[in-house]
Amino acid sequence: MKIAIVRLSALGDIFQSMIVLQFIKSRYPVAQIDWFVDSFYEDALKDNKDIDNIIPINLKKLKNDFSIKELLNTIKELKSYSTYDYIFDLQGLLKSAIVSRLIPGRNRIGFDKSSIRERLAVLFYSKTFFIPYHENVIKRYIGIVNHSLNLKLTTLEVLNKKPIFDYSKKIGIKNKIGLIIIGASFESKIYPVENFAKVINSLNIDFIVSWKTSIEREMALKLISLTNRAKLSESLDVSGLKSQVANSSIVIGGDTGPTHLAWAMNVPSITIFGPTPMERNFFRTEINYGIKSNSQVDVYKINKSDFSIREINSDEICRLAKRILKL
Numbered sequence: 001m002k003i004a005i006v007r008l009s010a011l012g013d014i015f016q017s018m019i020v021l022q023f024i025k026s027r028y029p030v031a032q033i034d035w036f037v038d039s040f041y042e043d044a045l046k047d048n049k050d051i052d053n054i055i056p057i058n059l060k061k062l063k064n065d066f067s068i069k070e071l072l073n074t075i076k077e078l079k080s081y082s083t084y085d086y087i088f089d090l091q092g093l094l095k096s097a098i099v100s101r102l103i104p105g106r107n108r109i110g111f112d113k114s115s116i117r118e119r120l121a122v123l124f125y126s127k128t129f130f131i132p133y134h135e136n137v138i139k140r141y142i143g144i145v146n147h148s149l150n151l152k153l154t155t156l157e158v159l160n161k162k163p164i165f166d167y168s169k170k171i172g173i174k175n176k177i178g179l180i181i182i183g184a185s186f187e188s189k190i191y192p193v194e195n196f197a198k199v200i201n202s203l204n205i206d207f208i209v210s211w212k213t214s215i216e217r218e219m220a221l222k223l224i225s226l227t228n229r230a231k232l233s234e235s236l237d238v239s240g241l242k243s244q245v246a247n248s249s250i251v252i253g254g255d256t257g258p259t260h261l262a263w264a265m266n267v268p269s270i271t272i273f274g275p276t277p278m279e280r281n282f283f284r285t286e287i288n289y290g291i292k293s294n295s296q297v298d299v300y301k302i303n304k305s306d307f308s309i310r311e312i313n314s315d316e317i318c319r320l321a322k323r324i325l326k327l
Contacts, residue, residue: 001031002083006100007090008038008059010185011238011257014045015264017090017141018164021050027151034084036099043238047165055081057099078102086148089125090141097121109148111140117300134299138283159285163265167246176205176325179244179262180230181253182223183216188275188307189254193219197226198314199252203321208233210244210258250324252317254309255281263288268324270317274309275302289320 003024007017014037021033032052035045039056046054057078062070079102087105089096092115100108101124112128113119122128131143138158146153180200184190200207200223207230209220217232224230236244241258242265245251251262251269255276262269268287271278277299278292293308321327 001028001085003031003033004081004084004087004100004103004105005033005035005090006087006096006103007035008057008093008096008099009041009091011041011044012255012260013091013137014041015164015257015261016137018045018048018264019138019158019161020088020090020141020145021048021164022162023142023151023153023157024145024149025050027149034081036078036103046239047167047242049166059095075102079104088145088148089121090144092116092118092121094118094121097124100124107148109144111144115140134277134280136280136283158283161266163246163267165242165246165265167243167265176249177247178203178205178207178321179233179248179251179253179258180207180209180220180223181251181256181258182209182211182220183213184254184256186304188304188309189256190219190309191254191272191312192310193223194226195310195312195314195317196223196252199317199321200227200229202314202318203229203325204327205249205325206230208244208248210236210241212236250321252321270320270324272309272312272317274312275304275306287324289324291316291320 007014034053034055035051036055039058040060042056084105087100087103087108089100089110092111108126110125110128112130113122115131115133129144129147131140142153180196209223209230210233211217211220220232245261245267246265248267251259251267253259254272259269259271271282271290273292277297278290280299282290293312295306295308
């Protein structure tokens with residue numbers, strides 16, 4: 001059996017959706033699974049042993065340096081692959097649906113028009129399933145594959161998932177080190193530096209503060225100045241981030257890629273939600289907790305002016321962290 005997964009972006013969504021791979025392989029161990037992804041996120045998929053081929057598409061170049069020749073070359077390349085038995089569009093956008101349609105396949109599977117934001121996407125599928133858009137994203141990814149391949153997955157199996165990457169831990173239980181994710185994709189998803197400092201100062205472990213942009217680095221340095229229990233991480237690529245997360249005793253941060261990576265790698269975590277929907281974007285386990293502000297969220301239209309994450313009491317995060325770490 002040949003299966004194609006289309007999930008072009010973004011970092012956290014890719015990490016979360018990769019959970020489907022292990023369950024497909026457990027039922028169909030000789031199945032070939034290829035993943036079509038925006039080349040910008042190609043490294044996010046590397047090192048997952050359940051993926052046979054990672055197939056990058058340079059969408060950024062197509063968008064920024066648009067040319068008919070480049071577009072035609074991309075279309076030709078997508079059409080050149082041998083036929084897949086199943087093509088799963090786990091993104092549900094028009095661009096991912098078009099990619100799914102261009103790839104040769106017998107069954108193109110997607111969410112139905114009541115389950116996605118860009119309803120024109122359904123025109124490119126051969127079969128669709130109704131899984132409400134506001135439903136938890138893990139249940140959406142699992143559901144569409146479950147229905148199509150008759151995997152008969154249970155919630156218990158999801159809770160007992162294996163890590164999406166196999167990174168050996170180098171840090172022993174007597175040397176707990178936490179990881180703070182200081183930034184996020186937009187400002188209102190970022191928890192205040194001062195509150196992070198209170199969390200660090202209340203827990204009896206050391207922390208590393210991870211950053212990506214120059215602005216995040218400045219935030220990280222400010223946080224470090226407010227506590228003597230934190231140090232700055234190196235500037236990391238995606239592979240470095242995977243290793244750093246794998247070797248953390250707990251990861252704490254906003255609704256962003258690295259915290260979702262922690263969940264997918266079975267690393268203890270606390271994900272902090274303000275303007276985004278916790279019930280949809282987070283799947284709780286015994287070691288992964290979420291905490292949400294009191295604001296109401298419209299899943300179809302995120303309010304980036306909602307800074308309610310700043311109202312979340314650091315004491316609540318400390319309480320959850322102590323429970324997870326058994327402090």
